[in-house]
Amino acid sequence: KALQHQLKQLTRKERTHRLCTRGGMLESFLQEPERLTDDDVMLLLKLIFHRQDTQELLKKMLEREKPETP
Structure with a gap:
Protein backbone atom coordinates (compact mmCIF):
# COMPACT_ATOMS: atom_id res chain seq x y z
CA LYS A 1 0.00 0.00 0.00
CA ALA A 2 2.86 2.38 0.82
CA LEU A 3 4.41 1.59 -2.57
CA GLN A 4 1.13 2.42 -4.34
CA HIS A 5 0.98 5.74 -2.50
CA GLN A 6 4.59 6.50 -3.43
CA LEU A 7 3.88 5.72 -7.10
CA LYS A 8 0.77 7.91 -7.03
CA GLN A 9 2.78 10.80 -5.53
CA LEU A 10 5.49 10.43 -8.18
CA THR A 11 2.87 10.40 -10.93
CA ARG A 12 1.27 13.53 -9.45
CA LYS A 13 4.66 15.29 -9.26
CA GLU A 14 5.42 14.38 -12.88
CA ARG A 15 2.01 15.68 -13.98
CA THR A 16 2.44 18.91 -12.03
CA HIS A 17 5.89 19.43 -13.55
CA ARG A 18 4.52 18.75 -17.05
CA LEU A 19 1.62 21.17 -16.56
CA CYS A 20 3.88 23.95 -15.26
CA THR A 21 6.41 23.43 -18.05
CA ARG A 22 3.80 23.44 -20.79
CA GLY A 23 1.93 26.37 -19.26
CA GLY A 24 5.20 28.29 -19.32
CA MET A 25 5.70 27.34 -22.96
CA LEU A 26 2.22 28.63 -23.81
CA GLU A 27 2.77 31.92 -21.97
CA SER A 28 6.02 32.50 -23.85
CA PHE A 29 3.94 32.84 -27.05
CA LEU A 30 1.28 35.15 -25.59
CA GLN A 31 1.67 38.90 -25.71
CA GLU A 32 0.94 40.36 -22.29
Whole structure:
Protein backbone atom coordinates (compact mmCIF):
# COMPACT_ATOMS: atom_id res chain seq x y z
CA LYS A 1 0.00 0.00 0.00
CA ALA A 2 2.86 2.38 0.82
CA LEU A 3 4.41 1.59 -2.57
CA GLN A 4 1.13 2.42 -4.34
CA HIS A 5 0.98 5.74 -2.50
CA GLN A 6 4.59 6.50 -3.43
CA LEU A 7 3.88 5.72 -7.10
CA LYS A 8 0.77 7.91 -7.03
CA GLN A 9 2.78 10.80 -5.53
CA LEU A 10 5.49 10.43 -8.18
CA THR A 11 2.87 10.40 -10.93
CA ARG A 12 1.27 13.53 -9.45
CA LYS A 13 4.66 15.29 -9.26
CA GLU A 14 5.42 14.38 -12.88
CA ARG A 15 2.01 15.68 -13.98
CA THR A 16 2.44 18.91 -12.03
CA HIS A 17 5.89 19.43 -13.55
CA ARG A 18 4.52 18.75 -17.05
CA LEU A 19 1.62 21.17 -16.56
CA CYS A 20 3.88 23.95 -15.26
CA THR A 21 6.41 23.43 -18.05
CA ARG A 22 3.80 23.44 -20.79
CA GLY A 23 1.93 26.37 -19.26
CA GLY A 24 5.20 28.29 -19.32
CA MET A 25 5.70 27.34 -22.96
CA LEU A 26 2.22 28.63 -23.81
CA GLU A 27 2.77 31.92 -21.97
CA SER A 28 6.02 32.50 -23.85
CA PHE A 29 3.94 32.84 -27.05
CA LEU A 30 1.28 35.15 -25.59
CA GLN A 31 1.67 38.90 -25.71
CA GLU A 32 0.94 40.36 -22.29
CA PRO A 33 -0.43 37.08 -20.86
CA GLU A 34 -1.42 38.76 -17.61
CA ARG A 35 -4.04 40.79 -19.53
CA LEU A 36 -5.69 37.70 -21.02
CA THR A 37 -8.42 35.81 -19.21
CA ASP A 38 -8.61 32.04 -19.03
CA ASP A 39 -11.50 32.27 -21.51
CA ASP A 40 -9.31 34.28 -23.92
CA VAL A 41 -6.60 31.63 -23.82
CA MET A 42 -9.14 28.83 -24.24
CA LEU A 43 -10.59 30.57 -27.30
CA LEU A 44 -7.12 30.87 -28.85
CA LEU A 45 -6.37 27.21 -28.16
CA LYS A 46 -9.70 26.09 -29.62
CA LEU A 47 -9.08 28.09 -32.79
CA ILE A 48 -5.53 26.79 -33.15
CA PHE A 49 -6.38 23.15 -32.48
CA HIS A 50 -9.38 23.15 -34.83
CA ARG A 51 -7.18 24.11 -37.79
CA GLN A 52 -6.68 21.30 -40.29
CA ASP A 53 -2.89 21.73 -40.42
CA THR A 54 -2.69 21.58 -36.63
CA GLN A 55 -4.84 18.44 -36.55
CA GLU A 56 -2.63 16.77 -39.17
CA LEU A 57 0.58 17.63 -37.33
CA LEU A 58 -0.84 16.42 -34.02
CA LYS A 59 -1.92 13.14 -35.62
CA LYS A 60 1.59 12.60 -37.02
CA MET A 61 3.12 13.34 -33.62
CA LEU A 62 0.81 10.87 -31.90
CA GLU A 63 1.57 8.18 -34.46
CA ARG A 64 5.28 8.28 -33.63
CA GLU A 65 6.58 5.37 -31.65
CA LYS A 66 6.56 6.12 -27.94
CA PRO A 67 10.04 6.23 -26.38
CA GLU A 68 10.79 3.55 -23.82
CA THR A 69 10.76 4.68 -20.21
CA PRO A 70 13.72 3.54 -18.10
